[in-house]
Amino acid sequence: MMKRTGLIVCTMFALINTYAQTAEDFYNQGMKKAYSGELEAAIALLDKSIELNADEYVAWYNRGMAKAMLRREKEAIEDFNRTIALYPGYKKVYLNRGTSRKHLTDYDGAMADYNKAIELDSSYVDAYYNRGLLYELLDKKEVACLDFNKSLELGSYKAQKKVDQCNDTTLPATHSILRLTEKSTDETYGFTPENPIKSGTGPNGGPANQRAYLNLLRDALGNPIAYERVGNCCSYKSENGLLGLATLDKYRITYKNDKGEQKETIVYLSFYDFETPEILVGFNTIN
Incomplete structure (x- = not known):
């Protein structure tokens, strides 16, 4: 009986060691993916590490960081909350x-x-x-x-x-964009150079205010949009522009419509002038 008990104990220790090493392996693989910029793959590997060992705070923390970098902020906060519970x-x-x-x-x-x-x-x-x-x-x-x-x-x-x-x-005076509270009813707003979004210059410069606005947008399903600047165009008269003229910045945005279909379009923004920015028709903002 003693020999059997000893065998069980040894087997248990072997399983525990394998269990811990496997969690560590997944963690290390996940971190390699994160360092190479493969964030979705990193999250998948960190998921497996956490499944095997849910008491390791750094796995929760780094999974939260990967999610934050993908702008999945609510999910990131959940992981950060768990990190704090484990290591206040x-x-x-x-x-x-x-x-x-x-x-x-x-x-x-x-x-x-x-x-x-x-x-x-x-x-x-x-x-x-x-x-x-x-x-x-x-x-x-x-x-x-x-x-x-x-x-x-x-x-x-x-x-x-x-x-x-x-x-x-x-x-000069700057304008901070803290929230988007008004919805535009004009289908041309932001989508045409004749009716651009006037984000103004913020404390971190004009382009930063444009990014602040776009970061607050959500698509029809409530997800963050993806965006990239693709140039400028379209001079217009402005007291704040060089020699009385200002230009617009063009951004390509990628989003999903209410049917879940991925779409792309161009929006036009100006940081030379400020008017309280509104939510684009067909879009939402952070709840």
Whole structure:
């Protein structure tokens, strides 16, 4: 009887070792895919790693990062929440959950996460910089500049440009696009050069405001759209343009219609002028 018991125990230990190694193998393979930019493949491998060992916080965290990079922010936050449950003191997860929350317009949640990251590490340079960006987005320049200066003091090369902007009193007024609240009823809005989306110049420059607008769009099924800039065109009169003329930027957007069919179209945006941006006909925004 003792010999049988000993055999069972040894077999159990062998199974446990195989189990742990297999989870680690999937994790390592997933990370290799992530580093090579194959994010969907990385997620699939990290899924298998988590199935075999659901107590390893780094697998949840890195799967969340891969999802965030694919703009699957809600799913990313779920993984970050699990990471925090397993390792409440992991500062990086608060930083990146904060950024995902910001992308979903949960600005209070984002601020709480950046504050928590700084609470965990008072020298966390990336947390100061990202909190500064959020303050800037919320039009709280004074406290934003304090964070940018702190970030620069801690060695962030990115913060130098922001500090220079803080010290420059000649910069024109900017417009932050925090949410899209109005739906256009004009089917030409955004889809024709005669009726462009006027996103204005934001705290991170004109093109950044265009991206902010497009990042807030959702297709008919509620999914993020894909987009790429494909050039500019179409001069029009504008007091904010060079010699009284401005141009439009053209973006190709890829999305699914209400039937689930993948479609492409061109939209036109201007960062020279600002009018409160509206949601395109047939599209939605973040709920």
